[in-house]
Amino acid sequence: MSAYGATRALAKAALDKKSERIRKGLAVVDSKAPLSEVARRWRTTALIASDRRQSTKELYAARCWLHIELGILAEIPLSRMTAGDIEEWIVEARRHGISPSSLRTDYTVLRAVLDTAVRDGLVAKNLAEHVDRPGVPRTEALHLAPAQVGALLDKVATSRHALPILLAAVTGMRRGEVLG
Known part of the structure; x- marks a missing residue:
């Protein structure tokens, strides 16, 4: 194993960092593969192999392709991606009118992609874990006055x-309960 640095101390620090990652069972260095490539692989393998319902797989595959593989994060190498990049992606999605629930789904997909990258040793940590999950505003259900x-x-x-x-x-049952 080798490491480089502008000075002997920096090279030793880089080597120590690599050694620590090996001791923790992490990737020695993060992959230089762009997120689009990692997301495409997740969509065509890990997602299909998962035990999610078919409708969920179809939704996640579409959201992955459109908003992750083709989105603003697509060409960023995993080794250079930051939590700030993910926050910028969220801000841009909101600016482009992506609904809160769709953005929350996109975040879930991104987090799954990065979880798989950690599992496969492509990165040491999932940066999406350090970014708050986008919220969905709650609305009170409509109801009639007596x-x-x-x-x-x-x-x-x-x-x-x-x-x-x-x-x-009289009972407050939901429509499906009444029809059942």
């Missing part, structure tokens, strides 16, 4: 939908 419920029940009293509506109003 007077509105009464008016609705009066209007549908002779309809075949009266009983399911009454059941939902």
Whole structure:
């Protein structure tokens, strides 16, 4: 094993860093492969081999191809990627109107790609772990006031939908529970 540095002390520090990574079971040096290449490999192997549902695999594959393999992080080598690059990617996605839930999915995919890169020894750590997961704003469900419920029940009293509506109003059941 060898290491280089402008001075003897820097070369020794680089060699010590490599030795420490080996002791920890990490990659000696991070891969120079661009993220797009690593993401494509994840999409065509690890994702397919995973036990995720087929619909999830299809969603993740599409998001990976469009927003990671072709996104602003695509050509950055793993060895030079920083948490700041990932934060910039999130900011750009928001600027381009990516919905919060889609951005959260994209982040999940990126984190899975980088987890696989760590597992495969391409990088020592997953930088996405150091970036907060994008949030999705919570919205309160719409509901009717008691007077509105009464008016609705009066209007549908002779309809075949009266009983399911009454059941939902009285019990608070969700639509699927009432229909079940």
